[in-house]
Amino acid sequence: MKKEEFLRTVRKQIHFVFDRDDVENELNQHLSDSIEDLMEEGLAVEEAEYLAVEQMGNPVEVGKLLNQEHNPLLGYLWAASRVLLACLICPAVLYVGVMGFFLLKTITPMTLKDSAKTYDVGIDLELPTHKVKLDKICLSESGRYSLTYRAWTKFAYSRAGIGSQLFTLEDDAGNHLGGATNGAIGNLSECGSKDFDWPENSVLHIVGVDGEIIELDLTEYCDEKR
Amino acid sequence: MAVDKGYMSGSARMLVLNLLNEKSQYGYELIKTLKQRSNDVFDMKEGTLYPILHKLENDELISSSNQEVSGRVRKVYCITDKGQRVLAREREEWREFSVAVNQVLTFGGI
Incomplete structure (x- = not known):
């Protein structure tokens, strides 16, 4: 019998397919060693291969004994537990990574890249679901105003949901100027900016999700007047 | 002289350990090593060693790792603490x- 035929026959007896390659590799190594040694003793290749395979015994018998040690039920349970573990660990690692990334981003106030001027605001907004810091008003080179903010989810309300509004920006007549949304489910922290149009009388209302209004006289912060 | 199969399978576990x-x-x-030590008395069919090894590994009496030995990657077995006690x-x-x-x-x- 040829080496390949022996290995193929053993393989067939092992019902847990994931172990077949390992078993075959091990037996293949053994046969190669055996053939090498027999050839050193002076046998021709074919004779050495024949004898090496002969010394291994009956491949069906050997395969069946091996199959008892590579139990498909336990094997598949083991494989399933690995998959399950990976399914649990991967999202957990990803979650920690993403959360960590956002927490790092919210250590320092954000300044928009295309800002021609920035003005410090430094107002804290205490919302039922979030603690918000209104950091800066940025004026871009193209004349657009943006309010940058950082927000941290309070743990009691950590399931704020997709797209829940943290606050909106209005003028004192209640006209909508812009709003800040909280992006993803379960975000522990985030930072962002909201563009707004300069209100007619320079008074900006920051309306929290709970309805509380903080009035901001923009002239106190910015030297711009419109 | 070859030894009866029954003797062999019972003691193979201990000999391997x-x-x-x-x-x-x-x-x-x-x-x-087994052949040399026993003056070819334990001339078992070589393939049947592997079910014994895999059983011992399943029972955590030995453990295995792939190591490169004389130019080839081989599955090398070593005894565990539990194996030594047994x-x-x-x-x-x-x-x-x-x-x-x-x-x-x-x-x-006699």
Whole structure:
């Protein structure tokens, strides 16, 4: 019998397919060693291969004994537990990574890249679901105003949901100027900016999700007047 | 002289554990050592060593790792702490058993 035929026959007896390659590799190594040694003793290749395979015994018998040690039920349970573990660990690692990334981003106030001027605001907004810091008003080179903010989810309300509004920006007549949304489910922290149009009388209302209004006289912060 | 299969399979476990207790080895190495040590009495079919090794590994008496030995990656087995404890116990049992057998055999004046 040829080496390949022996290995193929053993393989067939092992019902847990994931172990077949390992078993075959091990037996293949053994046969190669055996053939090498027999050839050193002076046998021709074919004779050495024949004898090496002969010394291994009956491949069906050997395969069946091996199959008892590579139990498909336990094997598949083991494989399933690995998959399950990976399914649990991967999202957990990803979650920690993403959360960590956002927490790092919210250590320092954000300044928009295309800002021609920035003005410090430094107002804290205490919302039922979030603690918000209104950091800066940025004026871009193209004349657009943006309010940058950082927000941290309070743990009691950590399931704020997709797209829940943290606050909106209005003028004192209640006209909508812009709003800040909280992006993803379960975000522990985030930072962002909201563009707004300069209100007619320079008074900006920051309306929290709970309805509380903080009035901001923009002239106190910015030297711009419109 | 070849030994009856029944003797062999019962003691193979202990013999393999004992050889691995001396030195970590891969399958082919074990077979060669076994043959040399027993003056070819334990001329088992080489393939049947592997079910024994895999059983011992499943029982956590030995562990295996892939290592490069003389230019090839081989599955090398080594004995575990649990394996050493089991070996010590089986050796003791074997000693008592062989003493008893010898006593019975020599009683008849053989």
